[in-house]
Amino acid sequence: MTARFLEALLAAERPLVMEVKRRDAHGYDLLGGRTPAAIVESYEKAGAPCVSVVTGRWFGGTPALLRDVAALTDLPLLQKDFITRRDQLRTARELGASAVLLTAALLPRSAMRNLITGCLSAGLTPFVEVTEEAELDGLPHTDECVIAVNNKDIKAKETDRGNLDRSLALLPALRASGTRCPVSASAIDGPVAAAELLAAGFAGLLVGTSLLRTESAAGWLDQLDRARARPAVRSV
Template sequence: MNARFTEALLTAERPLIMEVKRRDAHGIDLIAGRTPADIVAAYEAAGAPCISVVTGRWFGGTPQLLADVARLTELPLLQKDFFTRREQLSAAVELGASAVLLTAALLPASAMRTMVTGALRAGLTPFVEITSESELAAVPHADECVIAVNNKDITARERDAGDIGRSLDLLPALRAAGTPCPVSASAIDSPQTARLLLDAGYRGLLVGTALLRTRDLNAWPTVAA
């Protein structure tokens, strides 16, 4: 297993997985005239330990976007898309990913085992997104995965406001499952919400829309302040 993605988060001063995506769940442009190079440079200056790149079509992404970001940075990259087949994992490696999103809501238990095992064998960190304890129970090799609570509803294409309480409620279960790096993802709309989650014990946060809209990345919290 390539643990570079996990280690980068666990040792980060500002443990935010900062995201590159072209539009939000409602189709609104988030790039606003910038280039991927502009965004990556700003993230690096703010101390991003990892970058998430959304290649899924819902958010205007393409595989080329990941390849472009990979040429711009040495930071570990998470590819966010709907991974359901093992051949997608080798493509992710070729594009420059260090981790891949595996969405529990889309994968039956047998498929989850196949995809987690395949990712680990390919040298990728499985970034497994769950919304309930039953989904968490189906995750194999949890001690080798980053497990993230999605605070939004994928069945509504993440167009809902989200529920940070889900992350707070599920954190003890994530710890018990053995993941070294519990993450809260989506609906983290302000530095104050991020602070709440870090203080609760999350080791990483995945933030997309709010960071792409912020005027001051350095206003977002660090683990020490």
């Protein structure tokens, strides 16, 4: 059970972690009158390999949202919140998570190592989020972790526009870390940007606001397929 989230993402033809999030960093509603059930159904129909559920209060989330989504789907779920203690890992598992977000910028090195080990012991995939190369130093069990570059500024509560060049600059360091699944997360504003990141060598992407604002997740992915069929513009 430990690698369920990781393996699902690695095996996917379209390796997107599609997100359920009530509002964006500025407080704007992202559901648009839809229920989480309707969003999850649209993701399943679009072939999502995994789903991210934002339970952090900054984005209007609650732990109950994870529990509710887990009751709707068998897809592996990522809990996105500020995980800082081992007891939160047990709760995440009980609520239905297969992976949890661990934010390097908010955790001391010793706590990060302890939580990665705790995740694996609890049957969870560590989804380690970094913003600079130094945060990769000393990470244990990287071959069992998803390691993701957050393209936004966590210290500004992700209210900035984000910078995809951060992902491209850090991709070689992610590869060198030993992870099998380097991911680019946040600020991916459309299918063209997503296609460029996949062409550059990312094994997965986490896309939230862009998908939630589109009229059709399936249509968004059709555009992604067309963009991937064209020659890549950006590379590292």
